[in-house]
Structures are given as C-alpha cells and as structure tokens.
Amino acid sequence: MMCCVCKEKQATVHLTQIDSDKVQKVDLCEECAKQKGLNDPTGFSLADLLMGLGASQELEQATPAGDLVCPTCGFSQADFKKAGRLGCADCYRTFRDGLETLLKTIHRGTRHIGKVPHALQQSHDLTEKLRQAQKTLDKAVQAEDYEQAAVLRDEIKRLKARIHEASKS
Numbered sequence: 001m002m003c004c005v006c007k008e009k010q011a012t013v014h015l016t017q018i019d020s021d022k023v024q025k026v027d028l029c030e031e032c033a034k035q036k037g038l039n040d041p042t043g044f045s046l047a048d049l050l051m052g053l054g055a056s057q058e059l060e061q062a063t064p065a066g067d068l069v070c071p072t073c074g075f076s077q078a079d080f081k082k083a084g085r086l087g088c089a090d091c092y093r094t095f096r097d098g099l100e101t102l103l104k105t106i107h108r109g110t111r112h113i114g115k116v117p118h119a120l121q122q123s124h125d126l127t128e129k130l131r132q133a134q135k136t137l138d139k140a141v142q143a144e145d146y147e148q149a150a151v152l153r154d155e156i157k158r159l160k161a162r163i164h165e166a167s168k169s
Helices: 030-035 046-062 077-083 096-106 118-142 146-168
Strands: 013-019 022-028
8 A cells, every 4th residue: 555645655653533523544655744744643633633734735736836825914835834724715716726635535526516415405306306397397388298388387386386395384
C-alpha cells in the first residue's frame, strides 16, 4: 500500500479513526509520518491530518507559479498549509483550483447537496413531476394531440391533489 502523501513509498504507518459508524483510514510512509509530527497518535484528529495532508499538496500542485494570497484576508498557501483551514469566504475563490482537486479527492464531488427531510423531498418531487406534466401538456395542445392532453390533464389533477394532501401532513 502506497503512502497517501508522497504516493511513492510503501506505507508503514496506518491510522484508523472510527466516529459513530464512519471509518476513516490514512496510510503513510515513515518519513511522511515524521514530517506530519505523528509521534504521538493521541495528539491529533484524523480529519485535521487529512486536511493538512491533501490540502497543502493539492494547492501547491495547482498553483506552482508562486504563493497565492487572498486579497481580502491576506491568507496565503503557507497559512492554509499550517492551519488546514481557510481565512475567509474569498479564500475559496482565490484557492479555487487547488481546492477543487482536493475536494474531489476527499469527498465525492465539489458541490454540497446536504440532506432533505423525507416529506419535503416528496413534496419537491411531486412539484417537479407537476411542472414536467404541465410542460408536456402544453406541447400536446400545441401539437393538437388532444387524447394525450386529456391524459395529462387527469395526471395533473392527481398530482395537484397529492401535493395538497402532502401539504396538510
């Protein structure tokens, strides 16, 4: 297994953190582990380590020309490398290229979707189906396909009734 940091040497230090039902693993070679100060495994958070590892490398690879500095807060790549956090909202724009690669590596994507309560998701889905049915109805009427339009009209009535029922709950 290769080191998560340098991706060149064999990993000899294997860290695992279990938080509730989530398991996070990091594999490091001995040299990278020493550079990250992993002499005392109780003195750090795996999440902080992950941010410190990937963030600094991804940021450096994305902007090799020099050290970027956020115009709003003055945070630099070196500051980000030390802290593992950004200084302000504008840092996300300044360090966009490196952060995008980093987020794709750590997470499944670069856009946070979040969770939606089940009832709200159902309501949203029904509303979207209604919108699509209305568009299709408009096209059927324009094409003078009145049989299809009648079917869609009935479907729209059912969807509106379901939306109304869902809003009462």
